[in-house]
Amino acid sequence: MKHEALDLKTNRRHPWSLGQKLRRACWILIWGLLGRPGLRAFSPLRILLLRLFGARIGEGVLVCAGVKVLMPWNLVIGNYTAIGEGVEIYNYGQVHIGKNCCVSQRVWLCTGTHDYKLPSFPLIWDDIHVGDGVWLAAExxxxxxxxxxxxxVVGARSVVTRDLEGWSVHAGNPCVLIKPRPRA
Known part of the structure; x- marks a missing residue:
């Protein structure tokens, strides 16, 4: 379901309250100081911070340095999933990442965009769902x-704009089906 944040044409108010904006400001400050920098060994601290701000994270998860999460309360990560260095989770909408996934370095999961059909380009967003056992390759x-x-499997530097079927390998810009993935 798509959501709209602000339409300057109709002068609607921003959907976030002052409390939500303050929560976001606190998140930016704390994550910037404690969460983004550091070694891979600091993953438990990153996970603790994400959980304190509302993320639902399973056990055995790895969150590497340089990860950026816009709104942790809109994030769900399943058990034994790895989030690589420099991953951007731009999540105005919900981002659900399944269990046993590999989200490689500098992947972008972007739930927000702008409605180009309107002159004011209002912000709109929609959820992203990543199934179990998925590999999103670098960038x-x-x-x-x-x-x-x-x-x-999504190949390196691929641009995924449409749903992808499971048990298959996809790559490219735009991302297309390459071949089935063998089942072990």
């Missing part, structure tokens, strides 16, 4: 509203 980009099926 791939996943657009708003995308669902990636279980055990899919």
């Amino acid at each position: 791939s980009f996943v657009a708003p509203g995308v669902t990636i099926g279980d055990s899919a």
Whole structure:
């Protein structure tokens, strides 16, 4: 479901309250000081901070240095998933990452965009769902509203703008089906 944040044409108010804006400001400060820098060994601290701000994170998860999360309260990560260095989770909408996933370095999971049909380009967003056992290779980009099926592989630097079926290998810009993924 797509959501809209602000339409200057109709002068609607921003959907976030002052309390939500303050929560976000606290998150930016704390994450910037304690969460983003450091070694891989600081993953437990990062996970603690994410959980304190509302993220739902399973056990055995790794969150590497340089990860950026816009709104941790909109983040769900399943058990034994690794989030690589420099991953950007731009999550106005919910981002659900399944269990046993590998989100490689500098991947972008982007739930927000702008409605180009309106002159004011209002912010809109839609959720992203990544199934279990998925590998998002380095520097791939996943657009708003995308669902990636279980055990899919997305090649490096791919641009995913449509849903991807599970148990298959996809790559490219735009991302296309390359071949089925063998089942072990």
